[in-house]
Amino acid sequence: MEGMEFCPRCGTPRQFVDNHEWLENGVIVQRGDRSHRMVLLESANLDHLYRGIEEIIGLPIERIVIETKRRATREYIDRLVPEEVKDMVARKEFDMNLLIQANNNLARIMGYGDVQVLGYRFEQDEGDFIRQRVRNPYSIPLWCGDLAGATEAVTRRDNDVEYKIVSPGEVEINAFPAEHPPQFQGRLQLKEYHLLAGDVELDRCGTCGGPAGLSAFKWNLEEGTITDLATGRRLAMLGPAYQEAVFDELEKELGEDIPRIIVEAQRRFVRSGFYKAREIESEEQFRKLLALRGLGNLRTLSLKNGRLRVRLENAALHLMFVGLLQGYVETITGRDSSAEWELSPEGVLELEITAR
Numbered sequence: 001m002e003g004m005e006f007c008p009r010c011g012t013p014r015q016f017v018d019n020h021e022w023l024e025n026g027v028i029v030q031r032g033d034r035s036h037r038m039v040l041l042e043s044a045n046l047d048h049l050y051r052g053i054e055e056i057i058g059l060p061i062e063r064i065v066i067e068t069k070r071r072a073t074r075e076y077i078d079r080l081v082p083e084e085v086k087d088m089v090a091r092k093e094f095d096m097n098l099l100i101q102a103n104n105n106l107a108r109i110m111g112y113g114d115v116q117v118l119g120y121r122f123e124q125d126e127g128d129f130i131r132q133r134v135r136n137p138y139s140i141p142l143w144c145g146d147l148a149g150a151t152e153a154v155t156r157r158d159n160d161v162e163y164k165i166v167s168p169g170e171v172e173i174n175a176f177p178a179e180h181p182p183q184f185q186g187r188l189q190l191k192e193y194h195l196l197a198g199d200v201e202l203d204r205c206g207t208c209g210g211p212a213g214l215s216a217f218k219w220n221l222e223e224g225t226i227t228d229l230a231t232g233r234r235l236a237m238l239g240p241a242y243q244e245a246v247f248d249e250l251e252k253e254l255g256e257d258i259p260r261i262i263v264e265a266q267r268r269f270v271r272s273g274f275y276k277a278r279e280i281e282s283e284e285q286f287r288k289l290l291a292l293r294g295l296g297n298l299r300t301l302s303l304k305n306g307r308l309r310v311r312l313e314n315a316a317l318h319l320m321f322v323g324l325l326q327g328y329v330e331t332i333t334g335r336d337s338s339a340e341w342e343l344s345p346e347g348v349l350e351l352e353i354t355a356r
Contacts, residue, residue, distance in 0.1 A: 004109075007208035010215040016109050017210035020237075025198030026287075026314050028237075028294030033079070036239060037193050039294040039316050040226075043111060043138035043236040045269065046243075049320070050141065052265030053250070053258075061250060062141050066161065067180070068249045069145025070152070072190065072242035077153035089122075089154055096122050096154075100130070103150055109219070111226035111236035112146070113137045118172065122155065129176040136223055137171055138236040148175045191244045194346050196313050198297040202288060213292045231276070240294075240316040247319060263323040263339065270327020277331040295321065296349070306333050306355035315349035322351055329353045 005014040020038060021031050030036040054061055081099075088094035097117075104115045113136040120130040130151055137143045140163060148161040160178035165171050203212040217235065218227045226235040251258040280286045280301065287298040290312070297313040308329050315321065318341070326339045333355040341351040 004105075004221055006219070007205060007210070009207040010205040010210065010212060011218065012205070012208060012210055012214045013109050013219055013221070014208060015106075016219070016237075017208045017214075020210075022202055022211050022291070022294070023195075023198070024200050025195055026200050026291040026295065026297030027193070027195055027316075036076070037241060037294065037316065038237055039240045040235050040237050041293070041317075042228075042233045042274075044234060044274070045266075045320070046139040046142065046236075048269050048274075049262070049265055052268055053261055056261050056265060057254060059254070061254075064249050064253055065141040065246050066144045066148070068246045069142050069242060070149040070159075070161070071145075072239075072245050073146050073149025074152045075149075075190070076239070076242075077150045081154060086154060086156060090124070090156070092122075096120065099154060104132075107146075108221045108224040110238070111138055111219075111224065111234065112143065113224040114222060115224065124155075124157075126177055128155070128157075129174055131172065131174045133166070133170065133172050134224075135170045136225055137169075138234075138238075140165075140171055142238075143171070144173055147173050151175045190241045191248075193241070193314065193316070196297070196346060196348070198313065200287065200291040200297055202291055211292055213288070233274075243317055259319055262319040263326065266320050266323025267326045267330070267339075270324055271330055275324065275327065277328045280325070280328055296347075303329070303332070306335065306337075308351070308353040310349070310351040312349040312351070314347050315343060318343050318349045321349070325351065326353050329355055 007014060019031060021029050023029065028038040030038060050061060050065055085094060089096060100117055107115055113134045115132050115134045118131040118133055121128050132147060134143055144161045144163055148159045151159050157177050158180050159175045161173060161175045163171050163173045205212050216229055218229055228235055247262055283301045286301060290296055290298050294316065296315045299311040299313055300309065302309045308325060310325060322339055322341050326337055329337050335355040337353050337355045339353045341349060343349050
């Protein structure tokens with residue numbers, strides 16, 4: 001991508017480091033909005049998790065995921081883009097193409113894929129649309145929600161979205177004006193994280209100041225991907241509150257069993273072999289890995305006689321984390337397990353997993 005600077009020492013895009021701050025409590029925040037928390041996740045985990053939930057409950061959830069992400073993205077972009085800019089867009093005094101390209105460039109840096117504009121129309125009537133082609137999408141339903149929500153925020157009009165897969169790893173997404181179903185109207189109640197102080201010391205790159213651990217990742221901005229060189233797994237940076245909102249909407253629509261079902265779907269995915277149990281062999285190494293990813297501050301981890309006990313402060317996406325560790329324990333022991341957990345209002349996760 002032309003004009004993009006990389007740190008000569010760790011190889012991280014400067015904009016990625018400049019946009020984010022890694023705190024000592026295991027949390028990543030956006031520098032421009034420190035209330036906006038971020039996490040680095042394996043992107044393949046997302047759609048596999050959704051499919052796993054569908055297999056367990058026997059119902060499609062894609063529309064719930066898309067609509068929830070649409071509403072979340074609209075709220076985020078609505079705060080990000082000044083009202084004066086939206087006014088200028090409405091009066092056609094601002095080049096829409098500049099906004100679209102800026103958003104797409106950021107998507108590549110965040111690991112969302114290579115996105116190209118196929119066309120758009122903005123005459124503020126029912127014929128408006130924006131159509132994009134995405135190679136290597138980090139998640140198809142989340143990308144659909146991103147496009148519809150961003151379009152709504154800038155144009156101040158409700159949109160729907162549709163997509164078609166044009167080839168393996170390539171999708172066309174079209175957003176267009178449309179009224180929302182009643183159950184997906186209104187604002188989301190996004191999770192607020194009440195953060196505790198911490199003392200996680202990540203080594204820093206002497207050139208850009210970002211965590212030195214980012215040198216283990218490779219950015220390919222032409223492909224729009226971030227790859228963990230040690231595991232070969234692809235990553236993406238996203239806001240955990242928006243993923244939590246998806247889980248909350250699933251529970252609202254489908255019932256109180258959803259948290260356990262999310263954990264179970266994640267456990268099954270881990271047992272499929274995507275993750276490696278050696279990642280929790282060292283408590284200190286795992287603590288720094290979680291902090292680098294923004295997933296929280298690991299205070300204790302003890303695995304003895306087939307029983308794992310964990311205390312994680314400032315936990316993000318705790319249901320996925322529970323399923324992850326349950327899958328790890330079963331991989332290590334070769335036995336099924338049970339999991340019990342509690343998340344405090346302060347974001348402290350107490351977890352116990354017992355192999356049977």
